[in-house]
Amino acid sequence: MSAPQRQRRMKRIKNALNSKPVDIIASTEHVYKAPVDAYLYLRDVGGETGTEVIAGIEALSSEGVEVIYLFRGERELQSGLSDLHAFEWSIKDTAQIASNHDCVTIVPHPFTMGQTGAGNKMETDEYLGLLASVDYVEIHNGSSLSLRKLMNSRIPVDFNSAFRKKIEYTYDLPKQYRGTDIGWAIGSDAHFPTEQVCVGVSLDYDSKLSEFDNLKRRIRFEKHHIRPHSRIAKSMIKNGVCVANEYRIKKTIGRFQRNAAYSV
Numbered sequence: 001m002s003a004p005q006r007q008r009r010m011k012r013i014k015n016a017l018n019s020k021p022v023d024i025i026a027s028t029e030h031v032y033k034a035p036v037d038a039y040l041y042l043r044d045v046g047g048e049t050g051t052e053v054i055a056g057i058e059a060l061s062s063e064g065v066e067v068i069y070l071f072r073g074e075r076e077l078q079s080g081l082s083d084l085h086a087f088e089w090s091i092k093d094t095a096q097i098a099s100n101h102d103c104v105t106i107v108p109h110p111f112t113m114g115q116t117g118a119g120n121k122m123e124t125d126e127y128l129g130l131l132a133s134v135d136y137v138e139i140h141n142g143s144s145l146s147l148r149k150l151m152n153s154r155i156p157v158d159f160n161s162a163f164r165k166k167i168e169y170t171y172d173l174p175k176q177y178r179g180t181d182i183g184w185a186i187g188s189d190a191h192f193p194t195e196q197v198c199v200g201v202s203l204d205y206d207s208k209l210s211e212f213d214n215l216k217r218r219i220r221f222e223k224h225h226i227r228p229h230s231r232i233a234k235s236m237i238k239n240g241v242c243v244a245n246e247y248r249i250k251k252t253i254g255r256f257q258r259n260a261a262y263s264v
Contacts, residue, residue: 009193010045016193017049020226024211025196026054028068028108028187032086032249036077052211058108059084061091066116067134068106069098072212076101091118095133104215105134106185109141110177111169119169119177131179135216139178140223142198143189144170149229172223183218197229 001009017025025046029038035057046053055077056070069084071077080101083089089097098105107130110119118127131137147167151159159167169177178184186200200221205214 006041010041012193013042014045014049016196017045017051020196021049022051022196022199022226024052024054026056026068026070028056028058028070030249031057031059031081031084035081036074039074039077054212054215057081057084059089060086060116061089061094062087063091063121064116065091065118065121065130066108067091067094067118068108068138069101070104070106070212070215072102076103091122091130094130098134104136104212106136106138106187107131107134108138108185108187109143109170109189110137110173111166112141112143113147113163113166113170120166127177128179131182134182135218136183136185137173137177137179138185138187139173140198140200141170141187141189142195144168145195145197145229181218183215184220184222186221186223194227197227198223198225200224 025042027035027039027042029035039053039055043053043055045051054070055073056068057077057080058066058068060066064087069080071080080097080103083097083100094105097103107118110117110127112120115121118130122130144167147159148171150157151164151167184200186198188196188198190196201224202219202221204217204219206217209217
């Protein structure tokens, strides 16, 4: 973004947080973008709105599966990035990497409409094995809101049964895919300030601990809508452009990595 664009975006984020206060936000920009910058900009806004901002990234394994890593702060985030370059680490090493950097780990949108969800990429036993090695699984992801609203509207759109299932599973992950003895995360997947629609709420909070250490306790958050969802058409067009750009970047990086490995 240019500086004026960024200033306008930060102002909109500040207004969104002031209109519907949120205690904690995790900054989880994709690893192949600028996750440190994203965290620092959001942290500045959080300082003005009273919102704690947790440093994090959405990492992408060599198997094409996304895992969210949350860190204690900027220094730890910078250190963690060295082990989490896109397509350069294995999903089998998720727990070890988290241990090395004292992270909180989340399996996001397991059955996302895209291609990077663990539930889409892995066999059921492998997927449940991954859940046994992380702190949270995301039981709600806001990327499903527009499609779910469209699917349940009067607009004649023919979603096949497999796609409908992905939409519903992304909105409300079935119990059999939530793992055992781990926390339940709620993600807005907000590409834009107005997409901060749904948050996680919980009374299971220890005031003696930091926000990060509370998250380490594997809290099971519950879904709570804080504002109405945007109009379907406007939201889907804006987010569609973002998702298309992300897909293009992932595909380019993946092709580069495969070519590099072949050359070696």
